[in-house]
Amino acid sequence: MKNDYVRGAPDPNSGGYGGGYGYGGGYGYGGGYGYGGGYGAGGGYEGGSSAPQRSFKDYLLMFRERVWYLIVAFFIIFSGSILYTFNKTKVYTAVAQVQLLRDDPSAMGNIPGMEMEPNQIRSAEDLNTQISVLESASIIVGVEQRIQDDVRERFMAPYSDALSLSGPLSPTEVLGRNRKIMPKRMSLMINIAYTHPDPIIAADVANLFAKEFIDYNLKLNIDGSMKAVEDLRIRADQQKERVEELDMKLADYREQNNAVSLDSQENIAREQLASLNEMKLNAKNVYDMIETKWNLVESYRREQRDLWELSFISEQSRVASLLESISQAKIQISSLSKRYREKHPVMIQLLQQLQESEAELSSAVQNAVNKLDSSFSESKSNYEVASQRLAEKEQELIELSKTRVEYNSLLRDLDVQQSFFIALTSRMTQEKAQVNLKNPNARIVDEAFPPMKHSSPNVVMNLAAGLFGGVAVGMGLVFIVAFLDDRVKSAFDIEGTIGLPMLGIVPRIKKLDTNSKAQAVASNVDRHVTETFRSIHSALKLNDESKNAKVIVTTSTVPGEGKSFVSSNLALTFANHGEKTLLLDGDLRLPNVARSLQLENDFGLLDHVDKDVAIDEVIIKEVYPNLDVLPSGGKSKNPTQVLNSAKFEAMFADLRDRYDRIVVDSPPLAAVSDALNLLPLADGVLYVIKFNTVKRKTAVVNVRRLWESNTPVFGAILNNITSTLSSYYYSHYSDKAYQDYYIHNDEEFEEELAGSVEPTVDSKS
Template sequence: MSVPDSPPSSSAAQRAASLHGNDHQVVERRSLRDYYIILRERLWIALPVALLVSLSVGYYKAQETPMYSSVATMQFERPERVVQNEQVVDTSVRSDVDLNTYIQILTSGRLRTMVSQSLTPEEIKILQRPYLKDLAPGANPPPVGGLLGSMAPQSVRNSFLINISVTNRDPEGAALLANRYVEQFMRYLLENVGGKNEFAVDYLKTRAEELRKESEIAEGRLQDYRRKHNLVSLDNSINIISERLRTINATLTSARLSRIDLENLLGQIERMQQAGGNLLEIGYITAYGNIAALKTQLAELQNQQSLLAERYLERHPKMISVANSIDVIAAQIQNDIAQSLSDLRTQYTKVKETEASYQKEYKEAEMGQLRLGELSVEFKSLENQATVAKNNYIEILNRLNQVTTSKNLENIPVKPLDRALPAGAPFTPNIRSIIKTSIGLGLLVFAAVAIGLSFIDDRVKSAWDIEGFIGAHLLGIIPELGDVPDTEKHSLVNSNKTSPGSEAFLSVYSAVKIQSKLDFPKSVLVTSTIPGEGKTMISCNLAASFARHGKRVLIIDCDMRRPMLHRHFKLTNEVGLIAWFEAGAKIPADPFTDAALGLAKVDENLYLLRSGGRSKSPTELLENPVFGQFIEAMKQHFDLIVVDSPPMGAVTDSLLISERTDEIIYVCRFNRAYRKHIRLYIKQLRESKNELLGIVLNGLSPRRIEYYSNYRYYRSYKKYYGSQS
């Protein structure tokens, strides 16, 4: 058997009392178990949303462009010697400052430029390879600067090692760039450390600079000569002119042949027109536009006209229709013939113009070939001067590189340790990380949706809603009686069947006795917020519970707009309150013999007073003082009067009835009525100076009873009674 709630503590009582007198906002304090209940309750709402969000994010992240990472490692020399000669530069790493300086050099724009400039065309194609499939038709691949990806140098803690990590869309490209960064960093050190003040190096650099300027001047003169005379190079220009002459000659011949063909065709047409011949016999005209199709249609129509002429006269509608169609087709053929002749003449005019332009271009090319012959002597002289100056510059530059390299090799503080290798798989998208992120996001969205809905949903769901927010005692919880037929729900206690439902009503009976401060006889009003919350069922079974314990109980059906009690006890509704009121409303000395009242004994110690019909405006009876006198008179014959009233959210009858009764029991169904409405109606009932015994929570499943209340041992009831049986 379920155990009723224990009396509230002093702090809880003070909190409830504060709720009775004002409307201050109540802050709900939930435990971990409360949040677990919220998640279970909204599982099938929050779970689809969480799955949709997590799967969408996971899918979006999985569609990221695959990126590959390769790492090359450099090792710096360990400082082992003390340098005392001021003229010798020591470049070994001796502090974090030196190491950080080299790291900054690795990330500098200068080194990145050196890397991009060192790439060969074949290497650039490797880097461009991943971008080709995404390019739009006719679009150019990204430039070299956009193919380098990202590079991140990182010093290994407590060592003289630096890892150079490069990410790129191509695995070979990532390894290539990582190794190239190492190579160009060493080249930078070779060019910028030690031995730069010696005379040989300075002389070679000075001489190299002079030769570079001479080479540039010679090359500049050659380029100016080329621009002045519009030359690429002499040999190339001569080849270009020769090729141009051949091309123009072939094109000119083709244009001349086309002109001759068009002249012959036009002459044929003119002769045909002068002789009055049929132009459709000429192949060009027959193949033009839709003439062939129209010619076929015309033949078909003429054939059809011949067939119709055998049956009809010329004025027959079908003959007229066919003749009109023949005229239309013939007119279209004539229009197309005229259009074809116009197009032919236009082509002839264009061919003549093209031939004239090619003749002019051929003459210009011949003049250009003669001019190149005159320029060849001076051009070759300038080209030889530029070649000699360039060779001198390259020779002195090679000598300078040899001297500088041999001088600095012993001073380079770094050497490659491990070359970068192409990665076997992309590091992004990281499926494992995506799965973890999606799961975490899904759990977060699941909890946020479930808890968010709990703050939005204001319907009664738990014992806290009743005792904490509404500020009333929880008299008991009635389980969902879906397995019980409707004809038996209102007589569960009377049937003497051992079931969870009957035990729940007996638990409510015990709670009512504990909460009540009045002795018998007394009257109790049972009401609710909206229809369908089980108010009438609880009234019947609560009255039966008192009757089973020896109390003489009367149930009054005061829901005169929609009376239901007589149906549950299988009685008619011709007698009762309305009939008694219409008969004069005299207080009977013996109510059991009053025919207008028609008290019916429905069980041992249990009597029913029906509504006696229906009324659209029962307030005339309920506001009449005789109704209160009648209730008081019935206390002389009964220990307890249970008044079943209409729901307060529908009509105001319950407020009128509450003024005539001693105590009130409020019924609310799980997940049906809103807390703020119940709180408002209970406040109105308390203003009528009645004692509110508490609230009965109805319609919870066994699992929800375990989750939402302190009735945790509800499930053990069936097992306990089953073991006895």
């Protein structure tokens, strides 16, 4: 009877384990597992969907199982805290209180160019700096030096036997270990605590720390001031050299540039520049006027016009008189021409005089032009000379300005350096006067006094720490061990990790041998075991696949998990319910069925397969009512050949027709692969797991091999669990009220069982 059921893939022909395992409310689920749909009608654990999650109760169960880890860890730690508390030397803590002051002026305070912020406590960083100073090794060394020789012996007496990595403890190491600095919030107050077995020494040392801190800071301030004075002296000397150097440089510059009085030189140069500029303007005006006249002369010449028509020529006396003479001569000639002809001596004389006057006029005009030409050349030359002199004077003034810039720069630099030198000298003088007036930047508010009560050991605190520490370590140890434990022991391991539904939980049977355990259902030696197998039978009957399964193979991970015990008692349960059942020993390497039922194993399966002995001759009939047993008939050297033979397969086909149920006890999967050879002939598999024995990883690997065979795995049976642990781990699978119900009706059950079960042995050789 096969199907395609594989892990994670729902079977369409499966109806699911609905309705609960067992009857009467025994070891029942309530909803059941569904191969095709999850936890029955509840729809919980769907194949391949979401695995069960650990609940808070699971963690409580893990804690309950390993509670002794907690008890032992708690006992060790709490006992240790008690021993430590009452054996520790009593020590006393004295506290001195110091107030930090804000004012601490800087030596460089008001020097131009060197202004610095006052050294004041303005922020948490400043306060932490003072605390670090108080915690420094310098303070410890100073306190150690303050301890006088007569007190030193008492101070070191409690630590004479104490050692460090470098040998016996030194006074500085003792001081550093027992000193504690405690700043008070939102204030400038600091508590200095010191702890010592002697309360008087504790108070004295705390006060020494406070005094050393104040003196140390005062010494630092004085040293800082003296260093500042020395720095000021050095800087003043350097500044003096700088001033002298600049003074010499300025004198050299004056000498090189002949710049004794730049102001007077610049004034003279500016006056000369103004005069030259005026001369240039005058020359320019003359030049422009003569140039204009000359241009008119040139223009008249080109036009061949008479030059005496020009006013500046006609206005000359010679030209003007000649023009007047010519005009009169022309008038006379014009008037006499009416009386005389041209050849007349009077006319000839007048014409000759006219010609002479015109010739003189031409000469006079030419002389005027020549004078104009000479004046033009002279005015042009004068203008050019004036322009050149003006440009030279301007350049001279520019050079003076350049000299003035560098000169002023040197002069300003000298003034600044002289001012800085004066400030340094003044500050140095002031600082020298203030060195002896330095005040400490802290003061003692409360001196330490010898305490009346010891500060350590703190009995309440130590015992509370031991109590809570023991509980915490114990709890941590419990859960660490629990998570490191890889063994199968809970429903979460079987269902969530291995991935199998759990069919039942078989309690541990005490004080019985192997033979009695194999017949526990028949003898009803343990009512809880009997009830467990009945609930497993009911669960198998409720599922469609297992309900009609004829051949059921039981296997396990490793030997010793109670696989044969489960096989025999499950077969007895089927038989008690009226089903014709055969218990077949399929472990041909280490057969156990016949021995556990106290039957002969001389003939059996191997005789039928290897020697062709009839099947009826090797089956032991009616061991119990409705129960036959087919032993192995010994051990086989080649079990896989037997299990894979055609004769073995034909035997199974014959047995299917004879029996309602065939329970096959097969070898464990992790040891050999014989069980896998039986799977093709089986209708389903029951996986037996011994409580707290098999590792989860090993079980997962072997169950995966079953999935890969495509043979339905009906579920897992957890074996050999104590009733106490069962009530903790699997309370949701059983109910105390139901158990009490069965126990109360036990007498009726025994009477019924006694009347129906009579063991008979029919062994054949």
